[in-house]
Amino acid sequence: MAPYTITYFAVRGRCGATRIMLADQGQEWKEIVVSFEDWMKGDLKKTCVFGQLPKFEDGGLTLFQSNTFLRHLGRKHGAYGKNDCEAAQIDMFNDGVEDLRTKYLKMIYQEYETGKDAYIKDLPNHLCKFEAVLAKNKSGFLVGDSISFADYSLFEVLLNHLVLSPTCLDSLPALKSFVDTLSARPKIKAFLDSEDYKKLPINGNGKQ
Numbered sequence: 026m027a028p029y030t031i032t033y034f035a036v037r038g039r040c041g042a043t044r045i046m047l048a049d050q051g052q053e054w055k056e057i058v059v060s061f062e063d064w065m066k067g068d069l070k071k072t073c074v075f076g077q078l079p080k081f082e083d084g085g086l087t088l089f090q091s092n093t094f095l096r097h098l099g100r101k102h103g104a105y106g107k108n109d110c111e112a113a114q115i116d117m118f119n120d121g122v123e124d125l126r127t128k129y130l131k132m133i134y135q136e137y138e139t140g141k142d143a144y145i146k147d148l149p150n151h152l153c154k155f156e157a158v159l160a161k162n163k164s165g166f167l168v169g170d171s172i173s174f175a176d177y178s179l180f181e182v183l184l185n186h187l188v189l190s191p192t193c194l195d196s197l198p199a200l201k202s203f204v205d206t207l208s209a210r211p212k213i214k215a216f217l218d219s220e221d222y223k224k225l226p227i228n229g230n231g232k233q
């Protein structure tokens with residue numbers, strides 16, 4: 026039986042990075058898909074600590090907050106650095122990715138028609154920060170010489186941005202190489218090629 030369960034709407038949304046991480050770590054998981062109609066009944070919402078999905082279960086442990094899922098999996102599967110200093114840096118970069126994800130989601134859900142062009146124009150100012158980190162570290166990962174949960178989160182946010190603006194990495198060679206390398210990891214490649222991944226829209230409002 027799969028040890029992990031994700032309960033969420035039928036989107037990649039805030040579980041995109043978790044799913045990619047689970048796939049790359051060779052883990053199996055069960056998906057419970059919640060329809061808009063079922064969610065609106067309110068019973069499930071009442072059981073969610075912050076009144077929102079996704080929910081992540083690891084045996085008897087129930088978690089909410091998507092970045093918490095990544096941290097939990099990072100601890101369990103050796104993707105949280107080699108020591109406390111690396112772990113702190115991984116937290117820092119994951120928080121940086123979260124800042125970018127939040128800006129992206131605000132644009133997608135609240136100002137797609139009015140704000141998309143300005144968002145794309147401003148994007149290099151955000152992406153160049155990650156470009157500098159990867160160019161300096163040289164290992165191909167954000168921190169140290171092995172993959173961490175922050176790498177999966179950055180990778181997934183970049184995949185979404187490449188859909189929004191296919192040329193957004195053209196002048197950012199370290200980020201381009203990062204995406205190419207992670208996309209080619211066999212278990213990630215198999216997952217990204219799967220119907221399970223492809224059938225889900227990126228966002229819940231059809232914008233991407």
Ligand code: 0HH
Pocket residue numbers: 034036038039061064070076077078079089090091092228229230
């Ligand atoms: N900080 C939380 C995390 O990272 C944020 C969770 C969140 O925003 O896990 N949850 C949203 C759904 S994510 C939620 O539960 C966006 C996906 C939208 C897909 C369509 C949703 C249709 C259902 C109405 N939202 C529902 C709510 O707040 O009642």
